[in-house]
Amino acid sequence: MDVRSQVSMLFHLDKCIGCHTCSIACKNIWTDRKGAEYMWWNNVETKPGTGYPTKWEDQDIYKGGWEKSGKSISLIGSGKLKGLVNIFHNPHLPVIDDYYEPWTYKYSNLIEAPAQDDQPTARPISLITGKPIEIKAGPNWDDDLSGSPDYARKDPNLENLSPAEQEAMFQLEKMAFFYLPRICNHCLNPACVASCPSGAIYKRGEDGIVLINQKVCRAWRMCVTACPYKKSYYNWSTGKSEKCILCYPRIESGIAPACMHSCVGRIRYLGVMLYDADRINEVASADVNNLVNSQLSMILDPFDEDVIASAKENGVADSTIKAAQDSPVYKFVKEWGIALPLHPEFRTLPMLFYVPPLLPVMASLSEQKNKEQLDKLDPIAKKWDDDWLYDTSTEELWGTIDDARFPLQYMANMFSAGDTCKVKDIMKKLMAVRIHRRDKTVGDLDKENVKKTLKDVNLSADSADDIYYLTSLAKFDDRFVIPPAHREQAIEMVENTGDVKGSSGFGFIEKPARGI
Amino acid sequence: MSDLINLFNKAKLLIIVFTFAAILLSEYSYPQSQGEIIYKRTCIACHTIGSGRLVGPDLKNVFNKRSEEWIISFVKSSQRMIKRRDPDAVVLFNEYNKSIMPDQNLTDDQIKDVMRYIKKQSSGSGQTTALTEDIKSSTGMTIDEAGENEVSAGRNLFLGKVRLTNGGPACMSCHNVTAENLIAGGLLAMDLTNTYSRLNAPGVYSIMFSSPFPIMNAAYNNNKITKDEAFYLIAFLKHADINSVNQQPVNYQSNFILMGLLGAAILFGIYGGIWWNRKRKPVNDKIFKRQLKTF
Incomplete structure (x- = not known):
């Protein structure tokens, strides 16, 4: 057992309102620079949709991630031999049009234009060429299902859905969507690290953050191809690739990453998880049906004596083990089992977990005779002649999940490599928590039924309350359990802090008469 | 004190006098005239004074045959005169196998210097000034006796398989010869396939040693071809010339x-x-x- 610690993330998709505050927070801090304008280390996508860069999930196009070869795995688009063949011409790279050409507006024209008959306009200016451009697309051009025929309907996750199911998803008035915020997954088996010919990318030992050494990067851009999440970006100005750094300078000083700190919906959680690094190869090469389970089994119980002992042997600090025990991510992922990694079939063992959204699944539409109600209305009132109801009733316990308006297969394609049972279990748990809370706060449900729902999903009333608390009421310190970085120890490895003891404090412009 | 100043003034005067003397003497004591220098650099490869024709005509008493203007104009650009259909120039051109006399970048005064030198030489004993010693290898072999070995040595030198002793560039860099076992050579200078029959051994020989062609001159001026090398090369060129009738002309372009x-x-x-x-x-x-x- 080789126990290592990983700073892991969890996004609760039911809570995401798609406001893009996280993206902006990240952009303002990290990527508001020349050559980085097009990068969105954090982005929020509407699902169904093609995301950013367009169709990033379709590895037939981008050749990212790992594929099974024999008993082990190999990179799809790069790696030793393929990398050598393609080293001067990487044929699967996304081009700027797959992202978008970043632009600004010529605002000065609005102020400085001479007096004329027409109003001055601020033309869009490309941030790459500096010339006026015709805006073709943006990073979230398909936000809220805009341009659905072009984008949402071409979502790679619609694979394996029958045409009828697909059609149902896009029927007006039945249509549903949710948001998928994405950052670098800081994977346990990162394809970007494996693909880099220069060895510039590394996974930090102490917290598992994946970083690109800007001094070593030689712009081969193999990581751009290899990362199946397309979260490594090439900076055309500096000639180096860049990616999400999980705001490590903030984490090291105990502050949550900017995207998480600024999250309006408080959907984001961050905490340490201990895992068994010996099993990485075995887990990454597991059978597709078993991928999620093996990945979850790799994450170790931080209360287990053996785990703690071998963690200490590996130099994991006590404070980090304590953080792992308090980790909200561990609770969601392991204790309650209501979170899944995004696209585990890419075999990178992503350490960013998602609680799948219940809302688009839960509600169903039922026929409703509204005439009686409408007749009661004032004659001048606007009358809607709809005869359907947005139904969130819980009379049929799991009925709505089974015939949800949003096919479970779609969620399964995203979060469990196509295994609908896995997603359904989680949906049921989430639903059970709702039913339990409704019983507690409103009390309009049949007690027996409520108990049965909890029992069906193996949740005690207490853990249902815990889920409710951490989902809805959690405070800052509950959501972000950041292990102390022990920078003092890191510094002591490089220099003797005793040497500079007493050398800080005030200086003197003029020496005091009595000497220093 | 005044003695010192006097001495200083005298020294100054002496220095000035000596400097002038040195300058003047250097002019006068120069062993060759300008004309001779230019003649030996540019003309000698193709012309003799009183020793018969080489590549070009014997220049003895040339000033009696042509006017000074004609000569200056011909030296500057013989081809222009031929194009202008100057009767004398055309006759001369045809007489000498249509070998083109290269344009010389000389001023009128320099050409006149050369003429003065030729005049001096013509009126003298009329002895030869061209490099027309018998062309023999160091073992005393003549061109006619040269066999397969010599031809092949020449081919290797031409190709650059064997380096020229003094480091000059291989002929092939600029010249082409159509012969068996030879890939196409450079197109920068004359095709040498039939040069031997046009210029004969002495002509080729003298061009190798003091080329009238400015670029070739620059290339070999400091890297002289040795006499043996010249011998082998001529043997090879002769061989190629004789056998050229059997060669298919190849158009590599x-x-x-x-x-x-x-x-x-x-x-x-x-x-x-x-x-x-x-x-x-x-x-x-x-x-x-x-x-x-x-x-």
Whole structure:
């Protein structure tokens, strides 16, 4: 057992309102620079949709991630031999049009234009060429299902859905969507690290953050191809690739990453998880049906004596083990089992977990005779002649999940490599928590039924309350359990802090008469 | 004190006097006249004064045959005069196997200097001034006796397989000779296939040693071809000349284009094979193409 610690993330998709505050927070801090304008280390996508860069999930196009070869795995688009063949011409790279050409507006024209008959306009200016451009697309051009025929309907996750199911998803008035915020997954088996010919990318030992050494990067851009999440970006100005750094300078000083700190919906959680690094190869090469389970089994119980002992042997600090025990991510992922990694079939063992959204699944539409109600209305009132109801009733316990308006297969394609049972279990748990809370706060449900729902999903009333608390009421310190970085120890490895003891404090412009 | 100043003044005067004397003497004591220098540098390869024709005519008493203006104009550009159909120039050109006399970058005064030198030489004992010693190898072999070994040594020198002793560039860099077992040579200078019959051994020999062609002169001025090397080269050129009737004239220029096209097709074929499934266009290409453009 080789126990290592990983700073892991969890996004609760039911809570995401798609406001893009996280993206902006990240952009303002990290990527508001020349050559980085097009990068969105954090982005929020509407699902169904093609995301950013367009169709990033379709590895037939981008050749990212790992594929099974024999008993082990190999990179799809790069790696030793393929990398050598393609080293001067990487044929699967996304081009700027797959992202978008970043632009600004010529605002000065609005102020400085001479007096004329027409109003001055601020033309869009490309941030790459500096010339006026015709805006073709943006990073979230398909936000809220805009341009659905072009984008949402071409979502790679619609694979394996029958045409009828697909059609149902896009029927007006039945249509549903949710948001998928994405950052670098800081994977346990990162394809970007494996693909880099220069060895510039590394996974930090102490917290598992994946970083690109800007001094070593030689712009081969193999990581751009290899990362199946397309979260490594090439900076055309500096000639180096860049990616999400999980705001490590903030984490090291105990502050949550900017995207998480600024999250309006408080959907984001961050905490340490201990895992068994010996099993990485075995887990990454597991059978597709078993991928999620093996990945979850790799994450170790931080209360287990053996785990703690071998963690200490590996130099994991006590404070980090304590953080792992308090980790909200561990609770969601392991204790309650209501979170899944995004696209585990890419075999990178992503350490960013998602609680799948219940809302688009839960509600169903039922026929409703509204005439009686409408007749009661004032004659001048606007009358809607709809005869359907947005139904969130819980009379049929799991009925709505089974015939949800949003096919479970779609969620399964995203979060469990196509295994609908896995997603359904989680949906049921989430639903059970709702039913339990409704019983507690409103009390309009049949007690027996409520108990049965909890029992069906193996949740005690207490853990249902815990889920409710951490989902809805959690405070800052509950959501972000950041292990102390022990920078003092890191510094002591490089220099003797005793040497500079007493050398800080005030200086003197003029020496005091009595000497220093 | 005044003595010191006097001494200083005298010294100054002396220095000035000596400097002038040195300058004047250097002019006068120079062993060769300007004309002789230029003649030996540029003319001697093809012309003699009183020793008969070489590549070009004997220049003895040339000033009696032609006017000074004619000579100056011919030296500056013989071809221009031939194009202008100057009767004397055309006759001369045809008489000497249509060997082109290269244009000389000389001023009128320099040409007059050369003429003065020729006049002096013509009126003298009329002895030869050209490099027309008998062309023999160091073992005493003459060109006519040269056999397969000498020809092959010459071929190797021409090709650059064997380096010239003094480091001059291989002939092939600039010249072409059509002969068996020889790839096409450079196109920068004259094709030497039939040079031997046009210039004969002495002509070729003298051009090798003091070339009237400015670029060849520059190339070999500091890297002289040795006498033996010249011998082998001439043997090779003679051999090539004699056998040239059997050679198929090859036009490499059109072949080069064809081979280039073929090579490109093969290369692109290979590239296409390696990257047959590469990502060819942006994912959103169709959408972008459909979009309306305002400019």
